[in-house]
Amino acid sequence: MDWETGEHATVWIEADGPCTAEVRCPGEDTGPAGGDFHGGGPGDEGPRGDGPPDGGRPGSPKGAGGSARTFQIEGHHYALIPVSGLAPASSNAYEVLLDGRRVWPPADSPFPPSVIRTPAIPAEGVRVAFGSCRWAAAPARRHDPIGPDALDTLAARMAAEPEGERPDVLVLLGDQVYADATSRETQRWLASRRDLSEPPGTEVADYEEYTRLYEESWLDPEVRWLLSTVPSCMIFDDHDVIDDWNTSASWLAEMRATPWWRERILSGLMSYWVHQHLGNLSPAELADDPLYAAVRATPDGTDALRSFTARADADPASVRWSYRRDFGRTRLLMIDTRAARVLDERHRAMLDDEETGWLREQVLQAPGSYDHLLLGTSLPWLLPPAIHDVESWNAALCRGERGERWARVGENLRRRADLEHWAAFPSSFEELTALIREVGSGPLAPSTVCVLSGDVHHAYVAEPHWPEPEPAARVFQLTCSPVHNEIHASMRVGFRFGWSRAGRRLGHAAARHGRAGRPVVHWEKTGGPWFGNQLMTLTLNGRSAELRLDQVRTDRTGTRLLTVDERNLTNGA
Numbered sequence: 001m002d003w004e005t006g007e008h009a010t011v012w013i014e015a016d017g018p019c020t021a022e023v024r025c026p027g028e029d030t031g032p033a034g035g036d037f038h039g040g041g042p043g044d045e046g047p048r049g050d051g052p053p054d055g056g057r058p059g060s061p062k063g064a065g066g067s068a069r070t071f072q073i074e075g076h077h078y079a080l081i082p083v084s085g086l087a088p089a090s091s092n093a094y095e096v097l098l099d100g101r102r103v104w105p106p107a108d109s110p111f112p113p114s115v116i117r118t119p120a121i122p123a124e125g126v127r128v129a130f131g132s133c134r135w136a137a138a139p140a141r142r143h144d145p146i147g148p149d150a151l152d153t154l155a156a157r158m159a160a161e162p163e164g165e166r167p168d169v170l171v172l173l174g175d176q177v178y179a180d181a182t183s184r185e186t187q188r189w190l191a192s193r194r195d196l197s198e199p200p201g202t203e204v205a206d207y208e209e210y211t212r213l214y215e216e217s218w219l220d221p222e223v224r225w226l227l228s229t230v231p232s233c234m235i236f237d238d239h240d241v242i243d244d245w246n247t248s249a250s251w252l253a254e255m256r257a258t259p260w261w262r263e264r265i266l267s268g269l270m271s272y273w274v275h276q277h278l279g280n281l282s283p284a285e286l287a288d289d290p291l292y293a294a295v296r297a298t299p300d301g302t303d304a305l306r307s308f309t310a311r312a313d314a315d316p317a318s319v320r321w322s323y324r325r326d327f328g329r330t331r332l333l334m335i336d337t338r339a340a341r342v343l344d345e346r347h348r349a350m351l352d353d354e355e356t357g358w359l360r361e362q363v364l365q366a367p368g369s370y371d372h373l374l375l376g377t378s379l380p381w382l383l384p385p386a387i388h389d390v391e392s393w394n395a396a397l398c399r400g401e402r403g404e405r406w407a408r409v410g411e412n413l414r415r416r417a418d419l420e421h422w423a424a425f426p427s428s429f430e431e432l433t434a435l436i437r438e439v440g441s442g443p444l445a446p447s448t449v450c451v452l453s454g455d456v457h458h459a460y461v462a463e464p465h466w467p468e469p470e471p472a473a474r475v476f477q478l479t480c481s482p483v484h485n486e487i488h489a490s491m492r493v494g495f496r497f498g499w500s501r502a503g504r505r506l507g508h509a510a511a512r513h514g515r516a517g518r519p520v521v522h523w524e525k526t527g528g529p530w531f532g533n534q535l536m537t538l539t540l541n542g543r544s545a546e547l548r549l550d551q552v553r554t555d556r557t558g559t560r561l562l563t564v565d566e567r568n569l570t571n572g573a
Contacts (some may be wrong), residue, residue, distance in 0.1 A: 001116075001118065001119070001231055001282075001283075001538065002282065002283050002284070003119055003123060003325075003326060003327055003328060004121075004518070005088070005121060006086065006087070006088030006089065006090075006118040006119050006120070006121045006140065006292045006464050007082065007084060007085070007086050007087070007088065007118070008082065008084050008086065008263050008283045009082075009083045009086060009118070009283065010080050010081065010082055010083065010281075010283055010286060011080070011081045011083060011094070011096070011116075012079075012080055012081075013025050013078065013079050013081065013096060013104075014076065014078050015070055015078075015079070015098055016077065016078045016519070017070075017077055018069070018070050018072065018077055019069075019070055019077070019098045019099045020067055020068070020069055020070075020096070020098070020099055020100075021067060021068055021069075021070060021079040021081050021096065021098055022065065022067040022081065022096070022097040022098075022100075023065045023066055023067070023081045023083050023095070023096055023097075024094065024095050024097065025063075025064035025065050025067040025083075025085075025086075025092045025093065025094050025116070025199045026092065026093055026094075027482050028297050028477075041504050045104050055065075060394075062434070063085050064083065064084070064085035064086050064087075064092060065083055065084075065085065065094070066081050066082045066083045066084055066565070067081060068080060068081045068082065069296070070198060071214055071296045071301050072300045072301060072302070073209040073270065073295070073300075073301055073302050073345050074206070074211075074270075074298065074302050075208075075209060075273055075306055075372075076211055076274075077424035078274060079320030080278055080279070080286060080292075081096075081322055082283055082286075082287075083116060083226070084118065086118050087118065087156075088118050088119065088120055089118060089119065089120040089121070090114045090117070090118050090119040091115050091116075091117045091118075091120070092115055092117070092282070093113035093114065093115050094113075094114060094116055097194075101262065101505065103386070103428060104228070109225075110159070111159045111221075111225040112159055112162040112229075114225065114228040114229045114323070114395070116169070116258075117373055119168075119328060121326070121511050122328060122329075123327060123328025123329070123543065124328070124518050124541065124542075125539070125540050125541035126168045126169060126170065126327040126328060126330050126540050127166075127167050127168045127169070127332075127537060127538070127539045127540070128167060128169045128170075128171055128327075128330075128332075128374065128537065128538045128540070129154070129167035129169070129170050129171070129535050129536070129537045130170070130171035130172070130173060130376075130452050130454075130478075130480060130535070130536055130538070131150060131172065131173065131238075131454060131480045131481060131482070131483040131534065131535045131536065132172060132173035132174045132175055132237065132378060132453075132454020132480070132481045132482065132483065132511050133174070133175040133239075133454055133455065133457060133481045133483060133484075133485045134149070134151065134172070134175065134176060134214045134217065134253050134482065134483040134485070135181065135221075135483045135484055135485045136178075136183055136186075136213070136217045136220070137149040137152055137217075137484055138222050145486075146484065146485060146533070147484075147486075147532065147533050147552060148484075148532045148533065148552045148554060148559045149220075149222075149223075149483065149484040149552070150483045150484060150534055150535045150550075150552050150561070151222070151223050151226060151483055151484070151532060151535075152220065152222040152223060152484075153533075153559055153560065153561050154167075154226065154246075154535060154550075154561060155222035155225055155226040155554045156222060156559070157561055158226070158229075158230075159222075159225070159558065163280065164475030166230065167230055167329060167334075167537060168230075168231070168327070169173065169230070169231050169232070169233060170226070170227075170230045170231065170232040170233070171232070171233050171234075171332070171334075171374075171376055171452060172232060172234045172235075172483075173235060173237070173351035173376055173377075173378045173452060173453060173454040173455075173481075174235055174236055174237025174238075174239075174240065174378030174454055175233060175237045175238070175239040175240060175378075175454070175455070175482075175485075176217065176236070176240060176276065177210070177213040177214060177217055177239070178213070178239045178241055178265075179203060179204045179213065179239060179240060179241055179242060179268060179397075180204075180211065180214070180239060180243050181203075181239065181243075181428040182201045182202050182203065182204065185215065185216070186212055186213065186216060186238075187202045188466045189212060190202060190209065190212075196446065198240055199258065199259070199260050200260050200264065203242070203264075204264070204267070205260060205263060205264060205267075206264075206267045207267040207270055207271055210267050210268065210270075210271035211271065213271075214271065214275050214532065218275075232279065233280055233325060233332065233334060233376070234276040234277075234279070234280060234334075235276075235280075235321070235322075235334045235335070235336065235376060235378060236272055236276065236321070236336075236338060236339060236378070236434070237337075237338060237378035237379070237454070237455060238405035239336075240268065240272060241264070241265060241268040241269075242255075242264065243270075243418075244415055244418065244420065245285075245338050246338055246339065246341045247414060247415060247418075247420045248343055248345075248398070248411060248414060248415075249343035249344060249345065250411060251415065252343060253416060265309075265313050266306060266309045266310060266313065269301060269307060269309035269312055269313065269339075270305050270309050273291075273305060273308075273309070274305075276348050278292065278336070280323050280325075281323070282325065283366075287324075291304065291308050298459050302347040303388075312339065314366060316339050316340055316341070316352065317352045317353075317354050317355075319339070320336070320340075320354075320355065320358065321336040321339055321340070322334060322336045322355060322358065322359070323544075324362050326370070329371040329372070329542075330370060330371065330372045330373075330374065331362075331367070331370040331372070331373050331374065332374045332376060332539050333359065333363065333373070333374070335351070335354065335355075335359060335363050335375060335376060335377045336351075336377040336420075337350055337351070337377050337378055337379050338378070340352050340355040341425075343400055344402070345399040347500050348395065348399065348401060348425055348427070349425055349427060350379075350422060350425040350428035350429075350432075351372035351428060356428075356431065359435070361434060363435055363439050364438070364439060367442075368444035369383075370446055371446050371447050371448075371540070371542065371543050372446055372448050372449075372450070372540045372545060373439060373446050373448070373449045373450070373451050373473075374538075375420075375449070375450070375452065376452045376453075376454065377451060377452070377453055378454055378455055379420070379421045379422060379453060379455050380391070380421055380422070380451070380453040380455065380456060380477060380479045381422050381432060381433075381451045381470045381477055382451070382462045382464060382523045383421055383422075383456075383498070384495055384497075384498025384499045384503065384525070385498065385499065385503065385504050385507055385523070386497065386498040386499075386500075386503030386504055386506055386507035387421075387423070387494075387495075387498040387507070388421075388423040388507065388519070389423075389440075389504075389506075389507025389510050389511040389516070390417075390419065390507055390510050391419045391420075391421055391423035391424040392424070392426055392511055392514065392516040393427055393507075393510040393511050393513060393520075394410050394413055394417075394419045394424060394514070395410075395414075395419075395423075395424045395425065395514075395516070396426075396515055396516045397514055398410040398411055398414060401514055401515045401516075402513070402514065402515075412507065423557075425492065426517070429518065429519065430519070433464075433519065433520065433521050434520075435453075436449050436464075436471075436475055437466055437471050437521075439473070440471030440472060440473030440475055441469070441471045441472055441473075442472065444470075445471065445472040445473045446473050447471050447473060447474065447543040447544070447545065447570055448473055448474045448475070448476065448539065448540075448545045448569055448570060449471075449474075449475045449476070449550050450476045450478050450545070450569070451475075451476065451477045452476065452479060452536075453477065453478070453479045453480075453481075453482075454479065454481035455479075455480070455481055456479060456481055456495070457481050457485055457486070457487035457491070458479075458481065458487060458495055458527045458528065458530060458531045459479055459480045459481065459528050459529065459530040459531075459534055459536065459549055460477075460479050460490070460525055460527060460528030461476060461477070461478055461479075461525070461526050461528060461529065461547070461565075461567075462476070462477040462479075462523045462524065462526065463476055463477075463523060463524060463526050464474065464477070464521045464522065464523040465523065465524070466520065466521050466522075467520070467524050474545075474569055474570060476547075476569060477523070478536055478538075478547065479528075480534060480535060480536040480549070481534075482533060482534075483533060483534075483535065484533050485533070487531060492529075493531055494528060499525050499529075501523065514520065525567055527549075527567065528565075530549060530551065530559060530565070533551065533552045534549060534550060534551040534552065534553045535549075535550050535561070536548065536549050536550075537550065544568070544570050544571075545568070545569040545570050546567070546568050546569065547566070547567050547568075547569055548563055548565070548566045549563070549564050549565040549566075549567075550562065550563050550564070551564050
């Protein structure tokens, strides 16, 4: 979505074969529905961007729409359709046609029309829903052992109340698919095409198998419709490729020594580029993207995309997966905390030098031009303090502060306990902390700086405090996970302990043993921890910011999203 003019958007589709894909807005006769459209829906990534809800807004002038030829990757056919002729502050029902045949919405769709909702110019505000970690929902005919899906439940609420509240943007912070934890249905499908006794076993092996994951996840009817009508921004985390992806140099060396890893990583990055990354780009960025142009310029773009991802794997600094989106006076920076890592133990960093420089430039560009800064990082910046100290201690052991034997112990513990958040990269933690303090200080500081994270399968709110002077902006760690997954009881106990006084004392002792320094910032939990399938929603208007946490609850009346916490971030909880 174009938030500068409110006149342009993009719609992602997958088709069964090469064709011309077209989006038409109201006022044109499209004929009966039918055809060979499938995949995640006309908004698998959705129309990009939106404005504040206003169910009564009129549509755009007749003739709004656009078309594009599909491009091919590994025998699959996709298109990003540029839509123009939209009017600012409008709500536009749309249809998708393939070679002139209407294929979306389906003739028997139980959902309201998919819409492209454009922002007012200048935009008055934005409502952002966010979360992470969505394992594919169980079929509706079966009991779901991990509970109802928060995205399914959000879609059901929106469909039942088409004039009610809806997010303007859906931010998904990693683990949109689980390449290393496939469903029973997918495992049966995998067994039909290869021997699962050979590595990688029940995990996915190639691009075709990745497309199965996206199909399973995004052909869920509720999610398919949701992504067709709410714009979305996404970034990967480890399970989009494999658990502990890039946790350490020794881990990476071991993976590269296996016969299946190269195909796995290239296919993971290729499928991410197609199904997630392309939809993150604004219409202008998409038009200027050289790889997108190269893929579209040939009958089969597989070689071009494969070469790109091979380069990304060999030289991560040559590719940027991070990106920026501005929604009126709200700036969102989605940060790659997986592929951009520096794994040398003596120079370990969450972000390489180029990525660090890019982040600093984007944060500090045009001071005073935005009221709210959102930093999307799949991994939390502020963890329960005891866990932070343990990760800092572990990083010190692994770089040899206590000798070779302790370094081996540290590496083993790092992998077993997933000790790889910002705290496990101490220099990067301090750099991010200093950058947040810098941007949050002075007369041109934004009203809020919110770090949006997931990964840890629970939700909480934490607020940091610096030695005087405190930043002028209110700063928050907002962690929300999972959308649809579970957490073991022992981990619940561990996370709660991590915030306790006893946990802090234990963490301090570990940090002293590792000769790890103390962070300059201190933080307290001001909300949570909350466990369950859930979403957080930020409503940003002017300099005000309100936060709500909704959890999925089921009783005799049905399944719904129940608000369990609401707070004003700019005037205190």
